Amino acid sequence: MLHPIREHLGIARRGFHAFRHGLGTELMRVSTNPRVVQEQLGHADLRMLQRYAHVIPNDQRTAAERATEIFLRRSAANSQGKPLQVN
Structure with a gap:
């Protein structure tokens, strides 16, 4: 199920964490509120978001x-x- 989404987003086949990195980055691009992205990714605090959003x-x-x-x-x-x- 994730393979078509990963391919559509242009994320290389490197596993689930690569998908989360790409998702975190794209969510930051469309949302000006990091707290919204934090909640979408299920992170307890913003420090973890820094790891996934580039x-x-x-x-x-x-x-x-x-x-x-x-x-x-x-x-x-x-x-x-x-x-x-x-x-």
């Missing part, structure tokens, strides 16, 4: 760009005396 370089770039946009909007809003709206 950082994707492109995701780091996207996060940095989003943070920059937020700070630029905040700076512009403050200079005009308007409240910041975060989307």
Whole structure:
């Protein structure tokens, strides 16, 4: 049952732990809340999640760009005396 899922996700045939690593990483990509991913994987604490979820370089770039946009909007809003709206 896991073989079609593993193949669809592009995870090499290395056993169940490889599947969990891939699943943890993909869940982190679609959820901004690590606690949600932690619960989905059944981990008792976030330290175990760090073992299974890997950082994707492109995701780091996207996060940095989003943070920059937020700070630029905040700076512009403050200079005009308007409240910041975060989307």
